[in-house]
Amino acid sequence: MMEWTSFDTWIVVTGMLSAMACALLGNYLVLRRMSMMGDAISHAVLPGLAIAFIVTGSRGSLPMLVGAILIGIVTAFLVQGIFRLSGLDRGASMGVIFTTLFALGLILIRQAADHVDLDPSCVLYGAIELTPLDTYLVGGFEIPQAAVTNGAMLLFNLLFVVAFYKELKITSFDPALATTLGINADLLHYVLMTLVAATTIAAFESVGSILVIAMLIVPGAAAHLLTDRLGVMLGLSLVFAALAALLGHVGAITVPTWFGFRDTSTAGMMAVMTGVLFLLVFLFAPRYGVLSRVIQQARLALKIVGDDILGLLYRFQEMAATGTAPMHAGDFREALKQNWPVRMALWRLSRRRWVRRVENGFILTDEGLRQGRGIIRSHRLWESFLCGKMGYCETDVHTPAHHLEHFTDEKMQSRLEDAADRPGQDPHQRAIPPAS
Amino acid sequence: MSPRLLILTPLGLLLWGAFDPSWVAAAGLGEHTLAWPSSEELLRVLTLRDYNTRVVIVGTTLLGLAAGLVGTFLLLRKRALLSDTLSHASLPGIALAFILLTALGAEGKNLLALIGGAAFFCILGTGAVIVIQRYSRLKDDAALGIVLSVFFGLGIALMGIATRMGSGNAAGLSSFIYGKTASMLFADAVLIAVVALLAAICAVLFFKEFALLCFDADYAASQGWPVTGLDFLMMTLVVVVTVIGLQAVGLILVVALLIIPPAAARFWTYSLKHMLWISGLFGALSGLFGAGISALMANLPAGAVIVLTASLLFGVSLVFGSTRGLARRGVERLRLSRRIRHENLLREIYEMMEVCGLSPEDAELDCALPQVTMDMLLSRRSWSHGQLRRALARGMAAGLLASDGRNWELTAAGLEEARRIVRKHRLWETYLIEHADVAPGHVDWGADEIEHVLDADLVAALEKRLPAEVLQQMPASPHHIEPVQGEAA
Numbered sequence: 060m061m062e063w064t065s066f067d068t069w070i071v072v073t074g075m076l077s078a079m080a081c082a083l084l085g086n087y088l089v090l091r092r093m094s095m096m097g098d099a100i101s102h103a104v105l106p107g108l109a110i111a112f113i114v115t116g117s118r119g120s121l122p123m124l125v126g127a128i129l130i131g132i133v134t135a136f137l138v139q140g141i142f143r144l145s146g147l148d149r150g151a152s153m154g155v156i157f158t159t160l161f162a163l164g165l166i167l168i169r170q171a172a173d174h175v176d177l178d179p180s181c182v183l184y185g186a187i188e189l190t191p192l193d194t195y196l197v198g199g200f201e202i203p204q205a206a207v208t209n210g211a212m213l214l215f216n217l218l219f220v221v222a223f224y225k226e227l228k229i230t231s232f233d234p235a236l237a238t239t240l241g242i243n244a245d246l247l248h249y250v251l252m253t254l255v256a257a258t259t260i261a262a263f264e265s266v267g268s269i270l271v272i273a274m275l276i277v278p279g280a281a282a283h284l285l286t287d288r289l290g291v292m293l294g295l296s297l298v299f300a301a302l303a304a305l306l307g308h309v310g311a312i313t314v315p316t317w318f319g320f321r322d323t324s325t326a327g328m329m330a331v332m333t334g335v336l337f338l339l340v341f342l343f344a345p346r347y348g349v350l351s352r353v354i355q356q357a358r359l360a361l362k363i364v365g366d367d368i369l370g371l372l373y374r375f376q377e378m379a380a381t382g383t384a385p386m387h388a389g390d391f392r393e394a395l396k397q398n399w400p401v402r403m404a405l406w407r408l409s410r411r412r413w414v415r416r417v418e419n420g421f422i423l424t425d426e427g428l429r430q431g432r433g434i435i436r437s438h439r440l441w442e443s444f445l446c447g448k449m450g451y452c453e454t455d456v457h458t459p460a461h462h463l464e465h466f467t468d469e470k471m472q473s474r475l476e477d478a479a480d481r482p483g484q485d486p487h488q489r490a491i492p493p494a495s
Numbered sequence: 496m497s498p499r500l501l502i503l504t505p506l507g508l509l510l511w512g513a514f515d516p517s518w519v520a521a522a523g524l525g526e527h528t529l530a531w532p533s534s535e536e537l538l539r540v541l542t543l544r545d546y547n548t549r550v551v552i553v554g555t556t557l558l559g560l561a562a563g564l565v566g567t568f569l570l571l572r573k574r575a576l577l578s579d580t581l582s583h584a585s586l587p588g589i590a591l592a593f594i595l596l597t598a599l600g601a602e603g604k605n606l607l608a609l610i611g612g613a614a615f616f617c618i619l620g621t622g623a624v625i626v627i628q629r630y631s632r633l634k635d636d637a638a639l640g641i642v643l644s645v646f647f648g649l650g651i652a653l654m655g656i657a658t659r660m661g662s663g664n665a666a667g668l669s670s671f672i673y674g675k676t677a678s679m680l681f682a683d684a685v686l687i688a689v690v691a692l693l694a695a696i697c698a699v700l701f702f703k704e705f706a707l708l709c710f711d712a713d714y715a716a717s718q719g720w721p722v723t724g725l726d727f728l729m730m731t732l733v734v735v736v737t738v739i740g741l742q743a744v745g746l747i748l749v750v751a752l753l754i755i756p757p758a759a760a761r762f763w764t765y766s767l768k769h770m771l772w773i774s775g776l777f778g779a780l781s782g783l784f785g786a787g788i789s790a791l792m793a794n795l796p797a798g799a800v801i802v803l804t805a806s807l808l809f810g811v812s813l814v815f816g817s818t819r820g821l822a823r824r825g826v827e828r829l830r831l832s833r834r835i836r837h838e839n840l841l842r843e844i845y846e847m848m849e850v851c852g853l854s855p856e857d858a859e860l861d862c863a864l865p866q867v868t869m870d871m872l873l874s875r876r877s878w879s880h881g882q883l884r885r886a887l888a889r890g891m892a893a894g895l896l897a898s899d900g901r902n903w904e905l906t907a908a909g910l911e912e913a914r915r916i917v918r919k920h921r922l923w924e925t926y927l928i929e930h931a932d933v934a935p936g937h938v939d940w941g942a943d944e945i946e947h948v949l950d951a952d953l954v955a956a957l958e959k960r961l962p963a964e965v966l967q968q969m970p971a972s973p974h975h976i977e978p979v980q981g982e983a984a
Binding site for chain 2: 089092093094095098141145146147148150151153154155158161165166169267270272273276277280284311315318321322323324327328329330331333334337347349352
């Protein structure tokens with residue numbers, strides 16, 4: 060049974076604030092194709108933290124922040140420098156730098172461990188469950204220190220993004236244009252990296268250094284699949300981040316109980332929830348989702364099969380010259396070499412009342428006849444045009460016409476007719492039906 | 496500031512800070528500093544007298560070798576960061592295997608089961624990266640980041656459950672994150688040895704195929720190579736090395752072993768075959784020295800020291816690498832700019848002497864040849880006083896220039912050399928005017944850049960394309976040459 064206390068509320072609030080602060084900057088990492096830079100920085104801040112601990116001997120927020128910002132700048136410079144000097148690709152340059160810094164951080168933490176209460180696992184995946192214990196008194200309310208820190212970071216990032224909205228946008232999409240407009244793209248890059256480092260540190264206590272990257276990248280990536288507008292993308296990523304934090308904590312205290320366990324790490328579940336949200340968007344996004352694209356393609360495929368059936372029926376009736384000759388469903392399957400799509404297309408055509416099932420097969424209705432005539436008209440006009448005007452006569456003229464007939468509307472038909480000098484017949488001496 | 500300095504200073508400081516215990520002492524950790532080993536301890540480690548040390552050192556050395564070999568292909572395939580994603584993605588596999596085993600009442604820390612779980616999730620992660628890349632508009636970096644963080648988050652959540660389980664002892668599981676080199680068992684070392692052998696065999700057997708895949712996958716596909724299969728084999732090797740390395744050095748630092756040694760090896764050679772073995776060697780050296788240093792000094796985690804050793808090798812290679820190292824490239828650049836100044840100097844003097852006729856040799860008798868002074872040369876080109884003086888001195892030393900201390904002239908050999916240089920310059924100018932429609936007034940600059948790299952073959956090819964009359968003697972300059980400023984002798 061789930062028990063919700065003010066403790067849980069504060070955990071969720073802290074998680075939301077840090078996730079939103081990260082997600083806001085993460086949008087730009089995704090757009091600049093530097094997602095892994097977030098990963099690199101979040102690993103590389105470890106020595107910065109350790110040095111701050113060792114030098115000050117405390118876990119105060121300010122020295123931590125200073126150490127992290129310094130190391131963030133150093134990381135960005137080192138990666139850029141190695142990338143330019145060594146001829147390695149950007150990924151490898153990052154890999155060299157952040158693993159080195161991380162190893163250095165581990166050693167320093169080990170050295171400092173006797174002096175300062177500092178556990179690498181705490182740094183790596185945070186202790187959000189403990190954040191409500193450490194509170195500030197703000198205006199009579201006890202507010203967790205982590206919530207204040209992350210809230211301040213979110214506010215700062217918001218101010219930065221609003222103040223430099225245009226500059227960030229231009230440098231993200233077209234750095235060359237930005238340079239010609241007099242915007243210092245390099246400087247903005249380093250400022251962004253510094254802010255990422257600072258945000259990472261602020262989020263440390265809640266989600267830990269490695270899970271920060273989930274908050275940095277995944278909400279932005281999900282938002283990117285939903286929209287083409289930067290402003291909307293920023294807003295959506297904030298919503299995703301907040302949602303992931305809420306669902307993450309709820310998941311952490313409920314999901315394990317289904318399997319008979321008590322609870323699990325909230326930070327871990329927050330990252331999992333960003334993944335779940337991403338998966339949903341990945342599948343169901345209206346334009347860029349996998350499923351919607353599959354549906355679009357299936358629809359198109361069905362339309363084409365339906366067109367082909369109408370065409371076949373029209374031709375058959377034309378040859379039979381009686382006007383109402385039925386054709387079997389099996390004939391369509393054989394002619395189109397498809398089974399299920401034909402069945403579905405026939406069902407669709409019947410539902411639209413373009414074909415009618417009679418005793419021994421299918422016939423066209425009046426509307427179906429009109430549609431079929433349109434398709435055959437397109438087909439034969441294309442054949443005439445391709446043969447007469449484009450020198451296709453010697454080659455197979457049927458196949459390209461067959462492809463094009465599905466995408467030719469009435470306006471185009473009449474243009475084609477003019478362009479092909481109003482032929483009465485196609486190259487195979489069959490009459491081209493008039494426009495209806 | 497020079498970018499080179501910018502890189503090397505912090506890197507050097509960091510490495511120095513890591514290895515010099517006095518720095519840590521200064522930071523107020525006096526009594527907790529690294530204890531330098533006694534000579535006795537040193538001897539014990541160096542001679543591998545300890546059974547435990549022997550196992551660890553052999554294990555890490557072989558792991559470094561295997562990672563170096565496999566990482567080379569990974570690096571050249573521009574997928575270095577995939578190893579990062581893979582290693583993070585393995586965590587849920589480890590935790591899940593442990594939970595399932597414990598729930599079934601078996602011993603949770605069965606190494607093979609844990610490794611199997613890790614490998615399974617590595618493959619799942621790779622699949623997810625490929626699917627995201629192919630079926631969405633997101634690029635490779637976002638796909639890597641998403642899979643890395645979400646899988647790792649799942650791993651942390653599962654670990655949370657594992658540690659809260661009543662039965663089973665999950666305490667050792669975190670060694671997969673940070674590594675637990677010092678407690679490597681004989682069985683682990685054997686496993687690593689087998690994998691290293693496998694990696695080496697594959698690297699040799701499939702060398703040609705992998706090389707083709709790395710440098711031109713499309714060409715390989717068009718030639719009928721089973722690119723997907725080869726890619727899969729390569730990734731399988733990466734997964735195997737990653738998984739084996741997980742518990743030796745930890746999931747974050749195994750990435751370093753896959754990336755840093757090959758990156759360092761690139762500075763020493765242009766040949767893939769050599770790079771492969773240098774990378775393997777660097778990996779092995781990192782493992783050897785890293786584990787050795789860690790065994791000698793208490794309180795230094797072996798995984799981190801191994802990585803820092805590799806980073807040190809990288810730093811040294813970056814600077815001193817014999818083919819792409821900064822020092823080598825710097826020297827080459829210096830040599831080139833010296834040669835360019837030398838050639839420019841000879842051409843300037845020649846062109847100044849030319850005022851009296853086609854060449855200084857057959858100058859008209861009543862024409863006074865100008866005296867060439869430093870000031871005159873300085874005014875004709877944008878070179879600094881020092882540069883010019885050094886170029887003059889080098890010309891003198893080579894016997895191409897003669898001087899009375901104030902005025903400079905070409906010796907017979909210098910004249911010969913200068914004629915060769917000026918001829919190249921003017922041939923190229925003529926070529927640009929005749930064939931590239933460059934205006935005569937603009938042609939000087941274009942030719943200025945190319946003349947220094949024209950070799951004999953190119954000059955011969957140029958001569959073939961140009962009208963015969965310019966080839967008879969020294970072609971006249973197609974553009975106006977600034978007359979000598981200053982007094983004539």
